[in-house]
Ligand SMILES: Nc1ncnc2c1ncn2[C@@H]1O[C@H](COP(=O)(O)OP(=O)(O)OP(=O)(O)O)[C@@H](O)[C@H]1O
């Protein structure tokens with residue numbers, strides 16, 4: 001069986017230009033490594049905050065690389081260049097607004113500016129796309145909140161069975 005592929009997409013003008021090192025993409029890899037018992041392979045991309053580029057990468061990660069999950073970081077705020085939610089919505093057939101609602105609610109416990117994130121999630125074909133904010137510290141905070149529902153969502157769209165480490169995070173599958 002082929003390895004489970006998960007896309008990690010950092011959208012940041014400054015990280016992609018080398019102004020600072022991308023810490024958020026690697027934080028996603030580290031967090032997913034701690035959550036998942038299933039063998040998986042990250043497919044990592046670092047690009048600027050260009051809507052067309054983000055859309056093209058999302059399409060490539062899902063339709064060509066075969067990722068069942070793509071986690072993005074950055075570009076969710078209100079600034080002019082923040083367009084990740086728009087790009088996500090443009091490539092998805094269905095939106096899952098509960099992901100953004102839950103992440104914002106949980107994030108408010110950490111920072112009052114959590115309401116500034118327009119992060120969302122949606123389905124493209126057999127893949128789930130989840131947006132996270134750009135700040136490295138937001139990665140685990142947000143993934144801990146929503147990840148219990150991710151394996152079941154991927155079951156429902158015909159993706160691979162994701163097994164989590166119950167000592168770190170418990171996946172909830174209502175029918176099992
Ligand atoms: N990918 C990243 N790696 C490391 N630090 C980051 C990253 N993204 C954001 N940050 C940090 O969080 C701060 C606020 O993030 P901000 O919302 O301005 O980033 P962004 O809009 O995603 O990135 P940029 O402005 O480069 O496109 C940044 O000043 C930086 O310190």
Ligand SMILES: Nc1nc2c(c(=O)[nH]1)N[C@H]1C(S)=C(S)[C@@H](COP(=O)(O)O)O[C@H]1N2
Pocket residue numbers: 073074075076077078082106107110111113114115116117118132133134135137138139141142
């Ligand atoms: N959990 C969590 N959520 C968070 C933050 C954070 O530090 N932790 N930062 C907020 C801030 S300051 C902004 S501007 C928005 C959008 O960030 P982005 O534009 O980098 O995606 O995410 C918000 N959500």
